[in-house]
Amino acid sequence: MIQIQPINAFSDNYIWLIYNQNGDALVIDPGDATPVLEALKKQNLSLKAILITHHHADHTGGVGPLKAETGATVYGSAEESTPGLDVAVNDNDIVHIESMNLNFHAFLVPGHTKGHLSYYDGIHLFSGDTLFSMGCGRIFEGSPEQMFNSLNRLKELPNETMIFAAHEYTQANLKFAMAVDSDNSDLQAFSFEVDKTRTGLQPTLPSSINLDKRF
Numbered sequence: 001m002i003q004i005q006p007i008n009a010f011s012d013n014y015i016w017l018i019y020n021q022n023g024d025a026l027v028i029d030p031g032d033a034t035p036v037l038e039a040l041k042k043q044n045l046s047l048k049a050i051l052i053t054h055h056h057a058d059h060t061g062g063v064g065p066l067k068a069e070t071g072a073t074v075y076g077s078a079e080e081s082t083p084g085l086d087v088a089v090n091d092n093d094i095v096h097i098e099s100m101n102l103n104f105h106a107f108l109v110p111g112h113t114k115g116h117l118s119y120y121d122g123i124h125l126f127s128g129d130t131l132f133s134m135g136c137g138r139i140f141e142g143s144p145e146q147m148f149n150s151l152n153r154l155k156e157l158p159n160e161t162m163i164f165a166a167h168e169y170t171q172a173n174l175k176f177a178m179a180v181d182s183d184n185s186d187l188q189a190f191s192f193e194v195d196k197t198r199t200g201l202q203p204t205l206p207s208s209i210n211l212d213k214r215f
């Protein structure tokens, strides 16, 4: 059994923390080391691995200090430069975290960046800045076609797949959706729910493939 917990960073980043009952942990996209070290200490966890979806600083800024402090193994895209990289990950590689007995399927999903990866363990998808709740990442390095293909690839995952994206963008994406589809009562109902969640400063994630397909 694993637990998954968001660590807030910057204004709207989530650093996802995964840990098991033995106190072993991994993080995905630690843009900042400080809140991660705090969480590890507070929960008495030992960091074994760091998974990176893409090279942007808000996803990698904490890698150096975290690796120095914990000796965790750093996994990242073979097509991008990641600070402190130990294992270069290619499309369809299985990232095996031995000490935690976890396996992640890596999907190369270019568009936001040219070597962006998403990691999937069979039920949880860590989508980075490719797929958010109700939207996708900005196209910085790839082409619209690449992003479209990447999203279609993730769309093939089972409906119940839970999406752990790297930013809290749901409200902003919903605003756009309602601007272009103003009579959609499903959107209005979902927006009401999301606003309530955000008023309490709770994450609107995980989302799901089902939900994103529905909208």
Ligand code: ZN
Pocket: 054, 056, 059, 112, 129
């Ligand atoms: Zn990014």
Ligand code: FE
Pocket: 056, 058, 059, 129, 166, 167
């Ligand atoms: Fe980002």
